[in-house]
Amino acid sequence: MKVIVILLALFVGLQLVIRLWPLPDVPWRGGDVEAGTGEWTVLGGYYRQSDVVSFDQLKARLTATPGLSILRETPTLVAVYRSWFWGFSDMIEVWSDAGVVHIRGHSVLGMSDLGSNKKRIKSWLMP
Numbered sequence: 001m002k003v004i005v006i007l008l009a010l011f012v013g014l015q016l017v018i019r020l021w022p023l024p025d026v027p028w029r030g031g032d033v034e035a036g037t038g039e040w041t042v043l044g045g046y047y048r049q050s051d052v053v054s055f056d057q058l059k060a061r062l063t064a065t066p067g068l069s070i071l072r073e074t075p076t077l078v079a080v081y082r083s084w085f086w087g088f089s090d091m092i093e094v095w096s097d098a099g100v101v102h103i104r105g106h107s108v109l110g111m112s113d114l115g116s117n118k119k120r121i122k123s124w125l126m127p
Contacts, residue, residue, distance in 0.1 A: 019087045021109055023071075023080060045106030046118040050125045055096040058103065061124045062092065081105070081120070090117055101125075 040047040053061075059077060062068055068081045076095040082088065089108040094101065103124065105117035 015087060018089075018109065019082075021089070023089065023108060024091065041118060042106075043111050044113050044117070045104065046121050047102070047104035048121055048125060049100050049102045051100050052127045053101060053125055055094065055101050058094055058101055058124060062094065065120075065124075068092070080108075083116075088113075090120075092121075 038049050062077070062079055063070065065081065067084060068079050070077065070079045072078050076093050079092040079094075081090045081092055083090075088110075090105050090113065091108060092103065092105045094103045096102070103121055105121055107113040107117065
């Protein structure tokens, strides 16, 4: 019984830390993206540009995603996505430049997101 109580307390403590961890002032910590780069993967993050979907289509897809909250919309759209069970947060940025939509996502905690940002972003950009 003691073991179950200790494990439950550890789980609740971990949930509190993950869910109350402050969001960064700078959403993207993956470094500068070189001009002309169409896709870029960094540890814990992913960047992609696309001319297949419009900014408004992408914004609609983002707002329809459960667990995603838009933090600000100008000059770039900045949102936070929280995973369902653990509540890990990923920062998402979207902007449009000369008819091309740019999107990047990066995990807030940890060094790796096991490819979840890349998978999520690719699903949002599907025609």
